[in-house]
Amino acid sequence: MKHTDGVMTGREQRAVFWRLLRYAGPHKKRFMLALAIMMVAAGAELLQPILIARFIDDYLTPQLFELKPLLTLAVLYVGLLIAAVIGQYVQSVLFWRIALSIVQALRLDVFAHVQKLGLSFFDRMPGGALISRITNDTEAIKELYVSVLAVFVQNGVFMIGTFLAMFYLNATLAFYCLAFLPLLLAVVGLYRKISSRFYEQVSAKLSEINAKLSESIQGMAIIQAFRQEKRLQKEFADTNEAHYRAGFRAMKADGLLLRPIVDVLSHLAIAIILLYFGFGSFAGPVEIGVLYAFVNYLDRFFEPVNQIMQRLSLFQQAIVSAGRVFRLMDQQEFAPGKQGDDKPQMADGEIEFDNVTFSYDGKTDVLKNISFTVKKGETLAIVGHTGSGKSSIIHLLLRFYPLKQGSIRIDRNELSAYPEEELRQKVGLVLQDPFMYSGTIASNITLFRDGYTQADVEAAAAFVGADAFINKLPDGYQTEVTERGGTFSSGERQLLSFARTMIADPPILILDEATAMVDTETEEAIQKALVAMEQNRTTIAIAHRLSTIKHADQILVLHQGEIAEQGSHEELLSKKGLYYKMYLLQAREKTAAI
Structure with missing residues (x-):
């Protein structure tokens, strides 16, 4: 109509x-x-x-x-x-x-x-x-x-x-x-x-x-x-x-x-x-x-x-x-779905962006000719100033928006070829501001997905260090979560979102500034968990704090939608370019705070 x-x-x-x-x-x-x-x-x-x-x-x-x-x-x-x-x-x-x-x-x-x-x-x-x-x-x-x-x-x-x-x-x-x-x-x-x-x-x-x-x-x-x-x-x-x-x-x-x-x-x-x-x-x-x-x-x-x-x-x-x-x-602006009759399975989790250009409004490109490859088990960190296009890369990889120019492949298969269930089950996501649903802690970890036992819930919570505060609660894993998890601290909500992601054991892990809302003490606990989480798992991490991505196999520095620099932490520091300036600035801020 x-x-x-x-x-x-x-x-x-x-x-x-x-x-x-x-x-x-x-x-x-x-x-x-x-x-x-x-x-x-x-x-x-x-x-x-x-x-x-x-x-x-x-x-x-x-x-x-x-x-x-x-x-x-x-x-x-x-x-x-x-x-x-x-x-x-x-x-x-x-x-x-x-x-x-x-x-x-x-x-x-x-x-x-x-x-x-x-x-x-x-x-x-x-x-x-x-x-x-x-x-x-x-x-x-x-x-x-x-x-x-x-x-x-x-x-x-x-x-x-x-x-x-x-x-x-x-x-x-x-x-x-x-x-x-x-x-x-x-x-x-x-x-x-x-x-x-x-x-x-x-x-x-x-x-x-x-x-x-x-x-x-x-x-x-x-x-x-x-x-x-x-x-x-x-x-x-x-x-x-x-x-x-x-x-x-x-x-x-x-x-x-x-x-x-x-x-x-x-x-x-x-x-x-x-x-x-x-x-x-x-x-x-x-x-x-x-x-x-x-x-x-x-x-x-x-x-x-x-x-x-x-x-x-x-x-x-x-x-x-x-x-x-x-x-x-009558709105037909649907989320991008599967295309073709093939039903590929994700196994290694190798990710490839090939000359990807993207615009939200069809006029202004927020990503311009982005190309990179993340092999199985590697960690790719993406850094850049606000508006540089970091989150847009994640949105496209999760197939939230249709891709009109370039190609995105996982395990050498086009992203569009994967069934929705396969994509959502094999790609884990942790956002900067985790969303909590009304229910219990256990249901927020499983998200009512079938096949998970109480032992699975507890193992996932222990893996990310969330069990430390959960076990102190009177009702433990059956503690009621209020709207948006308002009774928990930002760090506790983030730990629960980590457990929610890791209970599925996905081959691909996406971290969208996952430690940005967390205090220093909690961040250290999460960093320990991240090291274990990234083992034998392809990881893409958007980071604001450069100190948290030193261990990454490669780092992309985005500037106005383009890849300005690319390399390891040491390689980028030696170039003394944009990444070097960002690192020095954060180091000075940390020294001043002390």
């Missing part, structure tokens, strides 16, 4: 609506059953005024009070009343079950689709706005199925039945009342046209509110440290005010175009009926029962109209929200 930001056209709204209805496909049988029960319940309810009209005209007016026919009418009326109540309850439960199942499936589809998208999409999409699509917008869609469509179908059936009953009683008068339908349709069309613009603005501003909340909560330490509270409060207040104004405009449209206009039309219809019977009384007697039934049916007709009109706002919000969700689901 193609759509640019802004107000959806009527054609786009219809396309969204039919796309939503396709989710009801697996529930056809249950829907037909609910519809049949609904029609029975509506028929039972619509027959009640006819029985009352017959009682008034055939028995009450002529003063005929025969027990048997009156008892029959009473039993029929009570039976119809009970049938209508039971039918309404059963069909309501069925519709709710269908609706909740559809929304459940939709949310699963959205979440699954988002997980397939590439990092290039998340680079542009604010996290708060994305959360708003998955939560607020799908909740609005739920209201469509739960509160709107069921009411539309139920009351639509009831309105049709009402007109049939009116035609049965008096076809001429029913034709007069039928003239109100085009007016109602015109009101609905006008409301949809006006409200769609307002609800698009409401949804957009709600996404901005969620984005600002997410950003503020994640950066609360910086906000308080730099006294940014007032500025952010003002920005949030401005966005909130814009959301309020859009919502208020939508409510004004609701207040004018929904119930008030329907009430005016219903009063006009009653006036027509009274005029019809009033003029008819000059020509002959009036059937009071028929008059009662018509007034009753008009009330029963316009009440469903009111219910439908009152839910038009929910319908419009749901269509707008569904459009936003479907635009997300």
